[in-house]
């Protein structure tokens with residue numbers, strides 16, 4: 001099976017890291033949970049949208065190495081690779097942040113993959129199967145070119161896009177259970193990587 005994976009908020013969880021870095025920048029109220037959306041909403045409600053935008057560039061550019069994989073993600077990739085499945089990463093992000101220093105966000109993400117997605121010193125996903133595209137449209141084209149049997153993403157708008165390939169099975173990674181009620185195929189929603197492993201083996 002050819003398994004395509006999104007990167008940000010599917011493989012990589014930024015919840016703890018955004019909370020930590022926000023605390024370095026601003027006295028966050030103690031009741032703000034360690035959650036990226038909660039941190040974003042706090043900056044927005046405080047009228048500090050620009051600070052939030054700049055903070056994202058800093059996290060994805062300068063502090064990327066501190067981000068962690070979701071529980072079960074690396075184990076999933078290890079057992080899928082051992083079972084002979086072909087894994088690829090297809091993501092889209094801008095090359096540089098919208099605000100602040102011009103970090104190379106693609107390079108930072110690639111370095112994260114090289115450092116974190118390894119088994120016994122060997123890449124779980126070789127660099128030629130790691131695609132960081134610039135736009136959502138380019139990402140959709142790449143998903144089609146990669147001939148994914150399955151594609152896993154945290155964004156319904158990717159999986160439900162008119163150009164999402166008809167012969168690729170969409171799976172929504174929804175760890176906070178935000179979309180189960182609204183996503184058109186509830187049986188295509190998984191809450192964890194462990195659940196994904198079970199779903200694909202069934």
Ligand SMILES: [Mg+2]
Nearest residue numbers: 006008009154
């Ligand atoms: Mg994502």
